[in-house]
Amino acid sequence: MKKAVCLLSGGLDSSTTLAVAKSEGYDLYALSIDYGQRHKRELSSARKIADFFGAREHKILKVPLSKFGGSALTDNKIPVPEMRKFSCSNPEIPTTYVPARNIIFLSLAFAYAEAVKADAVYIGANAIDYSGYPDCRPDFFKALGKAIALGTKDGRKISLKTPIVKMKKSEIIKLGLKLGVPYELTWSCYKGGRRPCGKCDSCVIRAKGFRAAGIEDPLIKKKRKTQKGASVKQKTGIP
Amino acid sequence: MKKAVCLLSGGLDSSTTLAVAKSEGYDLYALSIDYGQRHKRELSSARKIADFFGAREHKILKVPLSKFGGSALTDNKIPVPEMRKFSCSNPEIPTTYVPARNIIFLSLAFAYAEAVKADAVYIGANAIDYSGYPDCRPDFFKALGKAIALGTKDGRKISLKTPIVKMKKSEIIKLGLKLGVPYELTWSCYKGGRRPCGKCDSCVIRAKGFRAAGIEDPLIKKKRKTQKGASVKQKTGIP
Numbered sequence: 001m002k003k004a005v006c007l008l009s010g011g012l013d014s015s016t017t018l019a020v021a022k023s024e025g026y027d028l029y030a031l032s033i034d035y036g037q038r039h040k041r042e043l044s045s046a047r048k049i050a051d052f053f054g055a056r057e058h059k060i061l062k063v064p065l066s067k068f069g070g071s072a073l074t075d076n077k078i079p080v081p082e083m084r085k086f087s088c089s090n091p092e093i094p095t096t097y098v099p100a101r102n103i104i105f106l107s108l109a110f111a112y113a114e115a116v117k118a119d120a121v122y123i124g125a126n127a128i129d130y131s132g133y134p135d136c137r138p139d140f141f142k143a144l145g146k147a148i149a150l151g152t153k154d155g156r157k158i159s160l161k162t163p164i165v166k167m168k169k170s171e172i173i174k175l176g177l178k179l180g181v182p183y184e185l186t187w188s189c190y191k192g193g194r195r196p197c198g199k200c201d202s203c204v205i206r207a208k209g210f211r212a213a214g215i216e217d218p219l220i221k222k223k224r225k226t227q228k229g230a231s232v233k234q235k236t237g238i239p
Numbered sequence: 240m241k242k243a244v245c246l247l248s249g250g251l252d253s254s255t256t257l258a259v260a261k262s263e264g265y266d267l268y269a270l271s272i273d274y275g276q277r278h279k280r281e282l283s284s285a286r287k288i289a290d291f292f293g294a295r296e297h298k299i300l301k302v303p304l305s306k307f308g309g310s311a312l313t314d315n316k317i318p319v320p321e322m323r324k325f326s327c328s329n330p331e332i333p334t335t336y337v338p339a340r341n342i343i344f345l346s347l348a349f350a351y352a353e354a355v356k357a358d359a360v361y362i363g364a365n366a367i368d369y370s371g372y373p374d375c376r377p378d379f380f381k382a383l384g385k386a387i388a389l390g391t392k393d394g395r396k397i398s399l400k401t402p403i404v405k406m407k408k409s410e411i412i413k414l415g416l417k418l419g420v421p422y423e424l425t426w427s428c429y430k431g432g433r434r435p436c437g438k439c440d441s442c443v444i445r446a447k448g449f450r451a452a453g454i455e456d457p458l459i460k461k462k463r464k465t466q467k468g469a470s471v472k473q474k475t476g477i478p
Contacts, residue, residue: 059306059307061302061303061306062301062303063300063302063347064300064301065350067298067300068298068350068351068354068355069354070350070353070354070355071354093392097392098350099349099350099351099352099353099354099391099392100346100347100349100350100353100387100390100391100394101350102390103342103346103349103386103387103390103391104343104346104347104350107339107342107343107346108302108339108343110338110339110342111304111307111309111337111338111339111340111343112307112338114309114338114339115307115308115309115310115338116307116309134389134390134391134392135390135391137389137390139389140386140389140390143382143385143386143389143390144383144386144390146382146385146386147342147379147382147383147385147386148339148342150373150376150378150379150382151339151341151342151373151374151376151379151382151383152338152339152342152373152374153332153336153338153373155339
């Protein structure tokens with residue numbers, strides 16, 4: 001059976017991408033990175049998603065990028081900003097940008113792929129409904145693919161796959177639902193609190209995607225139910 | 240003052256490269272990777288060299304590539320081979336190749352460089368007297384440079400420097416001695432024992448380099464002296 005290493009953060013995009021790899025007939029080798037991210041709780045989502053799709057292996061690698069800092073996601077002194085419109089007239093890269101993150105993650109994924117003799121590496125990057133990060137764009141993946149082919153032993157035999165890079169968030173969600181992705185298990189919020197903050201880039205983009213798809217986000221629905229349950233308990237005093 | 244992030248393994252090449260960066264007027268930010276290498280003792284050499292050259296910072300980052308394996312340097316079940324001649328007629332990549340190592344290390348170096356707003360990243364790769372690793376060749380560095388420029392926020396402002404990539408080992412050694420590199424503090428042997436094994440690629444290439452330069456390797460000299468001291472102690476019984 002063909003093997004694929006899939007980068008899996010535990011968010012909506014990477015979970016959908018894992019489902020795509022499975023639907024394309026690959027045996028799944030999921031890879032998550034514990035890089036000192038503020039929203040580390042996404043790793044618990046990654047575990048559940050890898051398990052749900054029957055990944056052959058799921059490795060969680062510690063790479064403490066927080067030792068470098070330079071990002072609101074790895075340095076608690078930099079606050080997570082609220083969503084601002086990213087456009088050609090406002091091309092500023094937000095402070096949630098993590099220096100060289102996808103280059104690091106992909107090079108680790110290719111190392112893993114070479115070691116297990118995989119045929120493909122999947123990454124759930126998206127360059128349509130996104131925060132404007134430079135390492136999510138097709139041009140970058142093309143250039144990195146070339147570097148990997150030149151700088152590894154077997155890299156040229158391993159395809160770099162970015163199946164959702166040019167899709168709208170609503171299209172990704174519809175595809176994921178068709179493939180059975182349990183979105184209530186995924187996690188997107190950068191703040192990593194008990195409930196999604198609803199204000200950071202990641203929350204806003206996710207919410208817009210579900211709205212455009214005409215579907216209620218099952219994560220929000222679940223959280224609301226839990227909250228409702230909790231307040232009923234509080235009122236009645238019945239545990 | 241200009242800042243440079245320098246990848247520093249603690250070996251001969253990277254120590255010389257650190258000295259080159261210093262001689263070119265950079266404030267040094269040394270970066271070593273504890274990747275589960277068999278010859279982890281090179282990290283103690285890296286510490287001494289960073290200290291010797293007055294690095295502003297020296298970060299040792301744990302990135303457990305041994306979790307992937309696939310190399311004699313990260314998997315104790317694969318023995319370190321003895322040196323065999325690498326040539327166009329024998330282009331086989333040895334089992335000491337670590338999947339995607341320089342891509343991983345350079346992407347981490349660029350992450351660090353972006354975070355501290357450095358001007359350059361130095362790597363002591365060499366494609367003349369080397370083991371035939373694909374991630375030591377100029378073509379690869381050129382391609383990776385392009386990918387980094389496209390996939391990072393400030394990568395295009397940071398130069399990727401490979402000052403010794405096209406030098407013979409003997410030339411590197413002569414340059415290093417001119418720049419005051421204390422080679423007795425460096426470590427090259429892949430086996431990482433108490434003394435260099437003298438048989439692995441790294442030992443053989445180093446020894447040939449010193450021979451061609453007409454200089455005795457100060458590390459071997461030091462080890463011999465220590466050994467002589469130990470056997471005198473043994474004979475006389477005087478501690």
